[in-house]
Amino acid sequence: MNHTHQIAIDKVRNSKLDSTDFENLTFGKTFTDHMLECTWKDGSWSTVEIKPYGPIMVEPSCKVFHYGQAIFEGMKAFKDENDDVFLFRPEDNWIRFNASAKRLAMPEVPEDVFMDGLKELVNLDRDWVRHGDGLSLYLRPFMIASENGVAAAPATEYKFMIVMSPARSYYRGDVRVVIATEYSRAADGGIGYAKAAGNYAASFYPNSLAIQEGYQQIIWTDAATHEYLEEAGTMNIFVRIGDKLLTAPHNDRILNGVTRRSIIQIAKDMGIDVEERRVSINEINEAAKNGELKELFGSGTAAVVVPIKGYKHHDYTFELPELENSYSNQFKKALVDIQYNRAPDQHGWRVKI
């Protein structure tokens, strides 16, 4: 690789690989041997450092703790039967990362830092990417304000880092959702489209209320009227009415998910009628009542495709039918087959490390 930015690599002496139990992984709790760190200061990025995964020292006045400039991406690396390792549409994540950075008044990360650094890091820890369906390496690029000081203004220093966590797919139990009628995730003109840390913190309390009611997640609606479908915080949402697939358009309140975009393409490739448009909750309720609501599912990098078994909206509850050959299962299989190099990559989504 031809790096504009130098990459300095400091390898671990003793890998944790042999002592890692790949059969019993809790999502996001185990990290690989190495991580990437790059600092922005005085208007430029430092040398990219790849070094042993470990703690960092920060002052309690570090601005990320006080003013919340923090963004991230979620990506995965997959291994095929020939031990080749692939990323999935990584450029989309890099582009979105920089869109998030701009909205949070943070510096954009150059392609040679984000992409070349990521590839070098994944390659170095490639033994952490395991064979087998559902096994992947979850990649977490993120950036935080690292300047010290408790004055409310954009920071003058930032850290861009990548950490990586081996993951396996897990059965999370049935997912039923509450459709939001009181709380909101994002405002028009706000930061809902950015993968900003603060968006997640804002959703936890309303989500905990849904959990108390016996549901697992919230489907957000627009803050102004609560009449239109938005997203689920960690997932975009798809609705199947009859044979038609509907999803909310991405806008300044809704994250433009890479899995969302991939599913839309896969559906179109399968000849399914897809509409990206405003979807009213009333339309969903009506379809439920007249038997036309066939599926409701979420999409995201971590969970891939998550079928929703039922929902609650105000006092109305509905259980989705069990389908033999659901869209969500077909989409998941098609997507995963491309990711693991078991199917042709007609759209050029795989990137070999």
Added chain:
Amino acid sequence: MNHTHQIAIDKVRNSKLDSTDFENLTFGKTFTDHMLECTWKDGSWSTVEIKPYGPIMVEPSCKVFHYGQAIFEGMKAFKDENDDVFLFRPEDNWIRFNASAKRLAMPEVPEDVFMDGLKELVNLDRDWVRHGDGLSLYLRPFMIASENGVAAAPATEYKFMIVMSPARSYYRGDVRVVIATEYSRAADGGIGYAKAAGNYAASFYPNSLAIQEGYQQIIWTDAATHEYLEEAGTMNIFVRIGDKLLTAPHNDRILNGVTRRSIIQIAKDMGIDVEERRVSINEINEAAKNGELKELFGSGTAAVVVPIKGYKHHDYTFELPELENSYSNQFKKALVDIQYNRAPDQHGWRVKI
């Protein structure tokens, strides 16, 4: 003091006090000798530790960096001519801190941790509170998610900390503002009323656009219509039309400022007609055009009272008149006199350390 929670104190060997230049303080950059730290884990708070101010070690997977659970308060300690040190309405900050905590699915901090810890810390570093108008000790209680792991869920561990920074009032130059017509700070049903780190990060980019236009700050309006006055991100906003004082009611989008509440009381004590109600931008523009708009000012702990010299709304700009005996100057003097124990404390706002 009678502590339910034990406070363990580890004093510095060498104070930084003598080497601190109190004549040249940049806001929020210099910290006192000590800080407070208390950890929440397995459902309970640890011993309160007061120890030398210094860096903390955190893993890159620390949840605050990824999911943004971070809240804070801003308070000040003042010293009078007898070397007595006072806090200003600290209980209000503690109550609001816990309201923020609840909205961000974080544990509430008990009074004996927050208040007794704060008093003990201020008392230990009381030599850092200096005499003289405009000199104060800025207090920054904050809480962050400290569990490690990149799964999107509320953390199971938190750190509550207090750091303190000597401050002096400074002339910030004239302040002119842009009234928001496109970007938003908070949604109905969102976290605008919480002192959450993420709210600040969301405001920096729109604010940078205002700065590029030659203005210093944004006055936010409601996300749904941009027709009604909200707040300025680090300040609540007051409008004087004729002899009447108007300010937006606090709601789930607007921070319930302690300085705001104090000014409302001071204005009422002075016999001024105060209305807490929705204020439309149209009403402000009309008052500007017919000569009734006398003052526009912001209020907050750090800046106390900040007169606004002019504003822009779409293409309309207006310069506020220069008044001899402005409300904002009267309120600032009345407030500061109470804070520094130079005036009677008829509402019981001062708390002596």
